[in-house]
Amino acid sequence: KNQVEQSPQSLIILEGKNCTLQCNYTVSPFSNLRWYKQDTGRGPVSLTIMTFSENTKSNGRYTATLDADTKQSSLHITASQLSDSASYICVVRWRGSGYALNFGKGTSLLVTP
Amino acid sequence: DSGVTQTPKHLITATGQRVTLRCSPRSGDLSVYWYQQSLDQGLQFLIQYYNGEERAKGNILERFSAQQFPDLHSELNLSSLELGDSALYFCASNQHSTGRGDTDTQYFGPGTRLTVL
Numbered sequence: 001k002n003q004v005e006q007s008p009q010s011l012i013i014l015e016g017k018n019c020t021l022q023c024n025y026t027v028s029p030f031s032n033l034r035w036y037k038q039d040t041g042r043g044p045v046s047l048t049i050m051t052f053s054e055n056t057k058s059n060g061r062y063t064a065t066l067d068a069d070t071k072q073s074s075l076h077i078t079a080s081q082l083s084d085s086a087s088y089i090c091v092v093r094w095r096g097s098g099y100a101l102n103f104g105k106g107t108s109l110l111v112t113p
Numbered sequence: 114d115s116g117v118t119q120t121p122k123h124l125i126t127a128t129g130q131r132v133t134l135r136c137s138p139r140s141g142d143l144s145v146y147w148y149q150q151s152l153d154q155g156l157q158f159l160i161q162y163y164n165g166e167e168r169a170k171g172n173i174l175e176r177f178s179a180q181q182f183p184d185l186h187s188e189l190n191l192s193s194l195e196l197g198d199s200a201l202y203f204c205a206s207n208q209h210s211t212g213r214g215d216t217d218t219q220y221f222g223p224g225t226r227l228t229v230l
Contacts (some may be wrong), residue, residue, distance in 0.1 A: 014223030043203050105155035
């Protein structure tokens with residue numbers, strides 16, 4: 001069964017610190033992996049999208065990495081800001097017929113002053 | 114602002130009732146996706162429409178149905194509502210159908226919060 005597991009489930013860090021969120025998946029064959037940021041009560045917003053041939057992709061202070069061999073991805077947030085407080089969702093697309101996006105349950109990040 | 118609009122923002126109804134959620138995609142987007150997000154479940158894909166036709170189905174209950182109209186707006190109909198149907202329902206849109214534009218980003222609306230009492 002295609003699965004996406006994220007860790008940690010929740011994380012609290014001080015403003016200005018860095019953090020790394022993890023995503024492990026079993027989806028195969030793999031097409032692409034996306035990271036979304038979801039503020040409480042709002043729709044998710046795309047941060048990065050990577051295909052199997054990409055190892056890293058940045059979007060400002062957000063850097064995603066992908067190891068397609070070990071089926072692992074990480075999202076690194078640099079110099080965190082209070083506005084980074086949100087849920088971060090890893091989504092892996094299956095390369096198959098039909099629609100097959102597999103969603104992680106997300107990591108809830110709280111950045112405190 | 115993603116450009117995707119959803120109405121209503123909040124909906125409170127009773128068990129056994131039927132409701133309709135509405136979504137207008139971004140201008141030019143042909144695909145509409147519906148998602149359910151419960152507190153402990155994360156985002157669950159329900160159904161996708163592309164240019165008026167059903168393109169893919171996910172974990173959508175038989176009590177739920179959707180359609181996409183010629184002007185590309187979409188409606189999600191939920192009937193015989195149960196307490197467990199209480200959730201945030203999101204609509205997303207993009208330009209591509211399944212199998213094309215693998216890296217195409219989906220743009221999410223603000224969601225409709227459904228509370229079934």
